[in-house]
Amino acid sequence: MLMPQVPSLYDPAEDLLSEDGIALFVAEALETGDAAYIANARCVAARARHLLMTRNGPAEEVGMQTPGHEEGRA
Secondary structure (H helix, E strand, O other): OOOOOOOOOOOHHHHOOOHHHHHHHHHHHHHHOOHHHHHHHHHHHHHHHHHHHHHHOOHHHHOOOOOOOOOOOO
């Protein structure tokens, strides 16, 4: 008899602690070619970036660019 699957409370976004880690996570998902997996990885990456901003302050502190503040623009 198969046991019903219990949803996991684990959120991988909580373990992605840097922009480099997030980029690697998404890159590895892209290598699978699985559209659903890639879409899920992008959602995880968005949550991870939000967590980085709430932990570290403004976007500039975590290597992100804010609109109007891209390199080469004043």
